[in-house]
Structure formats: C-alpha cells, structure tokens
Amino acid sequence: MKASIQDVAKRAGVSVSTVSRSFTRPELVSERTRQKVMDIAESLDFQISRSATALKSGQSLRIAMLISGPVTEWFNSHVFMGLNAVLQQQGYDISIYTINTFEARKAFFNDLPVRRNADAVLVCSFNINSAEVSRLRHMNVPVVGVNISDPDGFDAAVTIDDRDSMKAAVRHLVSIGHRRIAFIRTTHGTPFTYSADERMEGFIQACREAGPSVISTVLHCPINPNPINSAVSQLLALNPAPTALCFQTDDLAVPVLYRLRRYGRTIPGDFSIIGFDDSTYASDIGLTTIHQDPEEMGRVAASKILELIDTEKTAKPFETFPTQLMLRETTAPYAPPVSADADTAQ
Amino acid sequence: MKASIQDVAKRAGVSVSTVSRSFTRPELVSERTRQKVMDIAESLDFQISRSATALKSGQSLRIAMLISGPVTEWFNSHVFMGLNAVLQQQGYDISIYTINTFEARKAFFNDLPVRRNADAVLVCSFNINSAEVSRLRHMNVPVVGVNISDPDGFDAAVTIDDRDSMKAAVRHLVSIGHRRIAFIRTTHGTPFTYSADERMEGFIQACREAGPSVISTVLHCPINPNPINSAVSQLLALNPAPTALCFQTDDLAVPVLYRLRRYGRTIPGDFSIIGFDDSTYASDIGLTTIHQDPEEMGRVAASKILELIDTEKTAKPFETFPTQLMLRETTAPYAPPVSADADTAQ
DNA sequence: CTGTTAGCGCCTTCAG
DNA sequence: CTGAAGGCGCTAACAG
Numbered sequence: 035m036k037a038s039i040q041d042v043a044k045r046a047g048v049s050v051s052t053v054s055r056s057f058t059r060p061e062l063v064s065e066r067t068r069q070k071v072m073d074i075a076e077s078l079d080f081q082i083s084r085s086a087t088a089l090k091s092g093q094s095l096r097i098a099m100l101i102s103g104p105v106t107e108w109f110n111s112h113v114f115m116g117l118n119a120v121l122q123q124q125g126y127d128i129s130i131y132t133i134n135t136f137e138a139r140k141a142f143f144n145d146l147p148v149r150r151n152a153d154a155v156l157v158c159s160f161n162i163n164s165a166e167v168s169r170l171r172h173m174n175v176p177v178v179g180v181n182i183s184d185p186d187g188f189d190a191a192v193t194i195d196d197r198d199s200m201k202a203a204v205r206h207l208v209s210i211g212h213r214r215i216a217f218i219r220t221t222h223g224t225p226f227t228y229s230a231d232e233r234m235e236g237f238i239q240a241c242r243e244a245g246p247s248v249i250s251t252v253l254h255c256p257i258n259p260n261p262i263n264s265a266v267s268q269l270l271a272l273n274p275a276p277t278a279l280c281f282q283t284d285d286l287a288v289p290v291l292y293r294l295r296r297y298g299r300t301i302p303g304d305f306s307i308i309g310f311d312d313s314t315y316a317s318d319i320g321l322t323t324i325h326q327d328p329e330e331m332g333r334v335a336a337s338k339i340l341e342l343i344d345t346e347k348t349a350k351p352f353e354t355f356p357t358q359l360m361l362r363e364t365t366a367p368y369a370p371p372v373s374a375d376a377d378t379a380q
Numbered sequence: 381m382k383a384s385i386q387d388v389a390k391r392a393g394v395s396v397s398t399v400s401r402s403f404t405r406p407e408l409v410s411e412r413t414r415q416k417v418m419d420i421a422e423s424l425d426f427q428i429s430r431s432a433t434a435l436k437s438g439q440s441l442r443i444a445m446l447i448s449g450p451v452t453e454w455f456n457s458h459v460f461m462g463l464n465a466v467l468q469q470q471g472y473d474i475s476i477y478t479i480n481t482f483e484a485r486k487a488f489f490n491d492l493p494v495r496r497n498a499d500a501v502l503v504c505s506f507n508i509n510s511a512e513v514s515r516l517r518h519m520n521v522p523v524v525g526v527n528i529s530d531p532d533g534f535d536a537a538v539t540i541d542d543r544d545s546m547k548a549a550v551r552h553l554v555s556i557g558h559r560r561i562a563f564i565r566t567t568h569g570t571p572f573t574y575s576a577d578e579r580m581e582g583f584i585q586a587c588r589e590a591g592p593s594v595i596s597t598v599l600h601c602p603i604n605p606n607p608i609n610s611a612v613s614q615l616l617a618l619n620p621a622p623t624a625l626c627f628q629t630d631d632l633a634v635p636v637l638y639r640l641r642r643y644g645r646t647i648p649g650d651f652s653i654i655g656f657d658d659s660t661y662a663s664d665i666g667l668t669t670i671h672q673d674p675e676e677m678g679r680v681a682a683s684k685i686l687e688l689i690d691t692e693k694t695a696k697p698f699e700t701f702p703t704q705l706m707l708r709e710t711t712a713p714y715a716p717p718v719s720a721d722a723d724t725a726q
Numbered sequence: 727c728t729g730t731t732a733g734c735g736c737c738t739t740c741a742g
Numbered sequence: 743c744t745g746a747a748g749g750c751g752c753t754a755a756c757a758g
Contacts, residue, residue, distance in 0.1 A: 039751060049729045054753060064727060079518060081495035085434035085441070086751035090734050094431055096473060105464070106457040106675075115451050118476055127442060127473045130464055149427035172425060262664045289664035296666070315661075318608045318635035320642070329452075385735065395745045400737060410743060432735035436750050 037078035046074045057082045084125065097121055097339060098152035099130050100142075102160045102224065108285065108313040109328050113158055113180055116332020124340060126153070133160075134224050143169055154339045157182055159229065176342035180328075180335050181229055190338040190351040192331045196229040199324045199357040200236030201243075203280050203308045206359055208244045211368030212278040212306060215241060216251040216269070218290065219282040220261045230282050233310065237280055251276060261286060266293045277305065277368050284309035284316050284323055291321070291364065302366035312360055320363030331355055383424035392420045403428045430471060443467055443685060444498035446477050446488075448506045448570065454631065454659040455674050459504055459526055462678020470686060472499070479506075480570050489515055500685045503528055505575065522688035526674075526681050527575055536684040536697040538677045542575040545670045545703040546582030547589075549626050549654045552705055554590045557714030558624040558652060561587060562597040562615070564636065565628040566607045576628050579656065583626055597622060607632060612639045623651065623714050630655035630662050630669055637667070637710065648712035658706055666709030677701055 043050045048067060055062045056071040063071070075081070088095045099117065101110050118128055129152060133139050143166055148155060155170055159181040162170075167187035170177045179191035207215055217237040219230050234252060241250035253268045255261035265286065269279070281287035287309035291301055301307055309316060309323035316323045334353060341348040389396045394413060401408045402417040409417070421427070434441045445463065447456050464474055475498060479485050489512055494501060501516055505527040508516075513533035516523045525537035553561055563583040565576050580598060587596035599614045601607035611632065615625070627633035633655035637647055647653055655662060655669035662669045680699060687694040 050751085051730080051753075052728060054751095055728085058753080062727075067727080079492070079495055081493070081497060083435070083440070083751055084497050085431050085439075086734090087753080088431035088734095089429070089435045089736085090751080090753050092734070094429070096430075105461050106454075108452075111452040111457045118451070122475065122477075127475050129468065129473050131468075146425070147427070149425055151427060151430050260664075285660070289661050292661075292665040314631070315635050315638075318606075319638040396735090397737075397746080398744060400735095401744085404737080408743075413743080429735055432750090433737080434750095435752085436735080436737050438750070 037075075037080045039080070039082075042071065042075050042078055042080050045078070046071045054082070058087075087125075093153050093343075094151050095125055096127050096129050096152050098148040098155045099128050099158055100155065100160055100162075101130065101132055101158045102134055104132065104134075105130055108283075108311060109159060109181075112328035113332040113335070116329040116334075117156065117336045118332075120333050120336035120340070136224070146170075146173065149173055153343050154178060156180060156335060156339065157188070161231075176339060176346075178335055178339050178342070180331055183229075183232065185352055188351075189342055190335070190348050192334050192338070192353045192355060194229075194326050194331075194355050194357050196232035197236035197239070199310070199326075199359075200233045200280065201240035202357075202359050203310075203324060204237055204240035204244065206361075207278040207280070207306060207308065207365070208240075208248060210306075210365070213247055213368070214249045214251075214274060214276040215278045215280065216253055216272065216276040217280045217282070218253045218255060218265050218269070218286060220257045220286065221254045222257050233282055249276075255286070262289045262293065265290045266297070269294070270297060275304070278365070279305050279307050281307070281309050284311045284313040284321060287321060287323070288315060288319065291319075301364050303369075306365040306368070308359075308365060316360070317362070322362045322365040323360050325358045325360050327355065383421075383426045385426070385428075388417065388421050388424055388426050391424070392417045400428070404433075433471075439499050439689075440497050441471055442473050442475055442498050443500050443502060444475050444477060444494040445502045445504055446479060446506055446508075447504045448479055450478065450480075451476055454629075454657060455505060455527075458674035459678040459681070462675040462680075463502065463682045464678075466679050466682035466686070482570070492516075492519065495519055499689050500524060502526060502681060502685065503534070507577075522685060522692075524681055524685050524688070526677055529575075529578065531698055534697075535688055536681070536694050538680050538684070538699045538701060540575075540672050540677075540701050540703050542578035543582035543585070545656070545672075545705075546579045546626065547586035548703075548705050549656075549670060550583055550586035550590065552707075553624040553626070553652060553654065553711070554586075554594060556652075556711070559593050559714070560595045560597075560620060560622040561624045561626065562599055562618065562622040563626045563628070564599045564601060564611050564615070564632060566603045566632065567600045568603050579628055595622075601632070608635045608639065611636045612643070615640070616643060621650070624654070624711070625651050626654050627656060630657045630659040630667060633667060633669070634661060634665065637665075647710050649715075652711040652714070654705075654711060662706070663708070668708045668711040669706050671704045671706050673701065 039050050039053050043053045052063060053071050056068045060068055084095055105111055105114060133142050154176040157179045161183060164187060171187060176189045179188045181193050182191055185191045217234055219234055241248045253265060255264035287307055291307055295301060299305060309321050312323045312325035338348045385396050385399050389399045398409060399417050402414045406414055430441055451457055451460060479488050498521060500522040503525045507529060510533060517533060522535045525534045527539050528537055531537045563580055565580055587594045599611060601610035633653055637653055645651060655667050658669045658671035684694045
C-alpha cells in the first residue's frame, strides 16, 4: 500500500516532523538529512497528502469558480487557464460551478455547496445581484470577480470596460463614414447576461453621442435554437440595410460573416464588421475586433486571491484591463453605392 | 468563525455522529432528527468538510487530468467539461496537469506530483510511452485514457478511430472524383502528437488503397510561429494544385479556408475541404468535417473512473466511439477545369 | 537542527 | 436508531 509519513521517517531514521519539514520547509532541515529523507520518500513513492495538509491547516486548498455558461466558451476557458496556471503551483485546485438555469441558480445559492469547501470564490462574467454577493460574503472567504458588472461587495475584481470598448468601436465606424450601424447580440433564457448588456449600452450611447445622423439598430438573437440563423435573417431583412455591424462577440461575428458572404454580400464592401474578444480565429481570418486577454485576467485574479487568502487584503483590489480595437480586414470606409450602370465599370 | 460539526451537534442536541450521518447516510437517521440537524446546519452555514472526509476515507477526492496542450483547445475543454459534469456531482475535483514541453514531461514523471493526491489519472490525447504508463500504474490508482494510441497498461480508455475516420473522408473525396488530395497537419516542437499521426497515416493508407490514380501530398505546418501561414503558402505553391484537402483539425481548416478565398480560390470550386472534429463554427459555416463528441467521451471516461475507484473493475474498459463524416458545403464533386474561352460562358 | 505530542474534522466501528 | 471514541496523515508548538 501507499507509504505513510511514518514509514519514511522510520526508514530515514528521523521523526515524522523532519519528514514533514523536508517537504514543506526545507530550510529548517539540514541539507544532508533532507536529502536522505527525499531519497527514501522517492523510493517509497511518498508524497505529502494534500487532504491532511488541508485538514490541518483549516483550508480546503480549493477555489470555487462560478460561471454562467459552459467552460468551453472562449472567455471562460481562458480565464480558467490563467487561474489554474497560478493556483495549481500553490497547491490549489479549482472547482467549477456552472450555473446556467434559474433552478441551478436557486439551488446553488440555497445550498452554497462551496461553504467551508473553498478558500475563495471567483465569480466569472456573472450577473450576480447584491443579495447573492452577501450570501457569498457570508462564507467568510475572499470573493473575487472577473468581468462583473458591480464591484460592490467584492474583495477584488478584474474587468475590462465593456461599455467604453464598444464605444470605441462605434466611434471608429463613424469616423470612417458609417451612419447606419447595427449591434447584434444574443439573448439567453438564463438569469445572466455576461457583459452583453454593457456592450449594448455602450453601443447605443456611442451612437447617440455621434449625433442624429447615425441610425442605430439592435438585433436580438435568441441563443436557441440558433442565434446565427436569427442574426442572418434579421440582417438581410433590414431595409435600409446597415453599412456596419458590431457584434457582442467574435463567436457571433465569425459565422454571420461567413453566411453573409454566402448570400452574396461582400465584407467589408457591403458591411463593415467588428467583433469582440479577438478570439481564436480572429487574426487568421482578418476580423476587426476588440482585443482582450482573459487568460491574463485569470492570472491576475489568481494573484489577488492568493494575496487575500494570505493577508486578507490586496494591494490593488480593483483593476480594469485595457482593450484594444484591432483594425483588420473586415472594416473599411463607407463607400456610397454606385449606380447600377456603373456596377462593373472597373 | 465557521461552525464545526460539534456546534451543530450541540445545538441539535445530538451527537456528532448523528450529524455526520445526517449528511452522508440519511437513511440511518430518523426523519425527524435528520430534519432538525439539517435545519440547524443550514442556519449555521455548516457543510461537511471535504478535506476531513478525504483524509478519513483515505481518498483525495481529486482526479488528475493530463493534457499535452492548452485546456482551451476544443478537444481538451470539451473532455474536461464532460468529466467535470460527472465527477463534480460525486464530490471529485479535477487537477489539470498540462505537459507541453520536454522539460515539463520529464519533471512530471520524475516528481509524479499526483502521487497519493489523486484517486485516478486520466490521460487525455497524449502520446504516452509504456515506461510512463508503468510509472503511472505504480501509483496504484486507476489509469484511464481518452484518445490514447495504445491502450496497453490502461485500466480503461475511450477513443475514436482516428485512422478509420480519416480513411472515410478520403474515400468520400475519391468517390466524388478527386484524385489529387492533400493532408494538412501541424508539427509541434513538443513530445506529443495527439491523434495527428494516426490521422495522417489513415490518410496515406486510404490514398494508397484508392489506387495509383490518386496522388496524395502531406503538408507539414510548424505550429510556430503560425501554422496557417505555412499551410496557405505551401498550398498555393503546389503545382499541380490538389483538388481536395483533408485537415488534421477544424481549427486548421477554418482559417485556411478563409485565406484561400481571399486569394481568389473558391471552395468547393477550386478545393473541396474536409475538417476534423465538427467543432464550434463548423456547422454554421458549412464545413464538411468528421464529427466526434469529446464531451460525451469525458462523461463516459468519468463513469469508468468512478466504477474503477469503486469496484476496481469496469464493465466495458475499452470503448471506441463512432465518428461521422458530416457532408456540408465545402465539398463537391470534382469538376475538370473548363478552358479559358469558356470561362465566363455561363 | 530535530523529536514529541496534541489536535485539525470527520467517519466508523462498537455498544447501547 | 443513536452515542462514544479512536484514528486518518499531517503540522505546529514546544522542548531539547
């Protein structure tokens, strides 16, 4: 069977504490002793049990991550990767709680399965209300957010400015001559809205600020059964058609872009397109989009979590990360339509 | 501070064992007692500590998942999601070990950080050698694979037949008249090859089986700095150009497809294209591809893990999942080029 | 620098 | 159906 710390101690002719210290505080043990202990441990396949360490220390060595959509989503998986990179090294695991229905939400906040079983809670891109934040706080562990709308009640948070980022996109389109602009967003049957609302509001606000000559439209595309279909059909039916499109995410922009081309529309000829995220394929397909770095946000959130666990405070609790409009090939200055006669002139 | 099991016991006027049983073996406690205990626990924010449970039970309540690329990859993240869905309910967490360099690989197998700290190991799409499998087995926990090339040494594994799937793709292309076919794959500077080799071999074999009229080419695209560039430039330089392309993954096919169109090539006019995975955008952009379901594989792997932990055996240790060639819009029968004169005939 | 010892919080016999 | 008590494997005093 598995060797215990006693077995190692016995073989090495030292006490269990020396074995323990060799692993966790090597500086307190003489080099020679430590070496011997480690060799024997190695040969016995011995490793410190994290469960015991956790129990003893009163920690759980576990961080809870709350998400409102699948882990496989671009944003979530990148935050997770960043988090994990930092936390794993410090001996923490991440428990993921996906809360994507009203029932799941209610169940989660009723049972708080995280109680005493997580050393911190990370709320990721989640439209949490203040009553829920209080319940979380009630657990007496740090509560950290990633892209949450309201930092109130959080010990720390990292975000981007969804609203401003979207406004930058609109201003760019306006500056290159576009006057009819649409925003395409999904609607979920779930109790969460991620950053979608913020982005939409930024869009609307920027259009308004651009003056009355700018006509804006918002297209709502139900996530089920298929938002792409909904987006494409609504878009094609718009009359007059917009000349530029802002999307809530690249995930939406990429397939719509494809479909529009299949319907004979040219990009950026007929439509200029701006995505949001700068996700997987964006640069390779030349998508103009708003860049953000969720992996880095995950790493920074992890550092804040560690700091909070350690010292109960963190130097810079609230941090807003920059985004950047990446100008690529799906946007172009607005060119007024040429008359039918001139169509093939060139 | 956090309430202990004693606090709950005291308030409920019962012993700690009764509290413990109320949580873990409700059937051993009278309904009334249990109800009271649970109510008090609720009001005290009490939950069983998993660390203590783990320590006591000798388990770690943790499953190690070994992957050779980022968790954010389509395949990995979907397997993870399936795993997590099943394991989390049973109280397990997943520790992810990303091993993507020779050094990381060596370090991992030297230290076996998983020792005594995981109740099972899942090896995911990982080209592991038999010496390494032995080291893993040495830990005395179930070792389960997902898409591993050689099941030898594994207690269980779920896979797809990469080779056969690829052969089906080639046969389809041949059946609709294609004779010059290229396979586009990445090459990594890492010690792993995922399923890439198998797929390539399936490709080569199927081309050979199709007879001497079929001319096959394999394009190797270094993952750094950018495999897409490499693929596109190699492809365009091929003379005579192939009429059909098989890709190692959709991730590669999608951007290349985009770029080829930008260079004036039509799909499926100039090139028929088949991807592999049926990943995120595939259906929305009409990509003909080979469908697989890694999330389901993750779920099934998780069930096998639980069974193995429980009973040390599993009913069906090795399972091969079906794949399916999804015929969509990027493949078409080969049409011989028309003469220059006839070019605009239609 | 190293050893001794008392728990961390729970689960599981064993008794009642 | 419920209670009492030992011990899971480790760590942190404390003592030497």
